[in-house]
Amino acid sequence: MADDADNITNVPYRAPEQVRNEPPPPGYFEGESMTRRKVFTIAAQGIGGLAGLAIVLPAVGFAVAPIFHRGKERWEDIGPTSNFVEDTYRQVTFTEVPGIGDAGKTLAYVRKSSKELGEEPGLYVAVSNRCAHLGCPVRFVEAAGNFICPCHGGVYDFQGKRIGGPPVRPLDRFQTRVEKGQVQVGPRYSVTSQLKPVRARDPGEFTGGIWEYLYPPRPSTFPPP
Numbered sequence: 001m002a003d004d005a006d007n008i009t010n011v012p013y014r015a016p017e018q019v020r021n022e023p024p025p026p027g028y029f030e031g032e033s034m035t036r037r038k039v040f041t042i043a044a045q046g047i048g049g050l051a052g053l054a055i056v057l058p059a060v061g062f063a064v065a066p067i068f069h070r071g072k073e074r075w076e077d078i079g080p081t082s083n084f085v086e087d088t089y090r091q092v093t094f095t096e097v098p099g100i101g102d103a104g105k106t107l108a109y110v111r112k113s114s115k116e117l118g119e120e121p122g123l124y125v126a127v128s129n130r131c132a133h134l135g136c137p138v139r140f141v142e143a144a145g146n147f148i149c150p151c152h153g154g155v156y157d158f159q160g161k162r163i164g165g166p167p168v169r170p171l172d173r174f175q176t177r178v179e180k181g182q183v184q185v186g187p188r189y190s191v192t193s194q195l196k197p198v199r200a201r202d203p204g205e206f207t208g209g210i211w212e213y214l215y216p217p218r219p220s221t222f223p224p225p
């Protein structure tokens with residue numbers, strides 16, 4: 001310890017002017033603003049950063065891109081207009097996500113719009129069978145005029161509005177149109193408790209009012225009709 005202390009105190013003091021007057025390092029030239037050591041350090045850091053980005057960016061893109069990818073809008077024939085009536089539903093199966101076989105198929109309950117229910121005449125209503133609680137398949141029970149979910153007892157009325165159980169919103173719907181006498185179904189959308197169309201949400205997500213901001217839709221969903 002004593003020797004260390006002696007070494008420290010034995011270092012001769014050099015005034016700042018003396019330090020400034022020391023000869024420049026080898027390779028130094030007048031006007032140089034950065035040492036070669038610093039240049040190499042920055043270059044090595046830059047190359048390291050680029051190599052890191054080359055690994056990280058593709059992984060991030062792979063994970064995030066599907067969230068923003070909106071497929072082409074699809075419309076599928078589900079039968080002639082004469083197949084559908086106002087006072088009950090007809091079950092139809094169609095492809096919602098193409099290219100993945102049966103896993104891309106979905107089921108909807110379709111009927112003609114009802115004047116009695118205050119719906120715009122001449123339209124077709126396609127109600128999704130995916131429960132708005134956790135996504136189990138609901139079933140339309142003709143005798144009761146309700147949709148019933150077998151998983152946790154969710155109940156929806158004739159228009160798909162929630163009337164019992166844990167679901168947080170009405171059943172989703174699919175856009176519909178008529179082409180050459182054929183009813184077609186298009187993209188899925190969700191509705192508020194007053195049946196106002198909003199962009200499609202996942203099961204368990206509320207719709208309408210402040211929930212539209214607390215549960216924003218995925219960018220890949222289609223605008224509602």
Ligand code: FES
Nearest residue numbers: 131133149152154
């Ligand atoms: S999934 Fe339908 S009530 Fe829970």
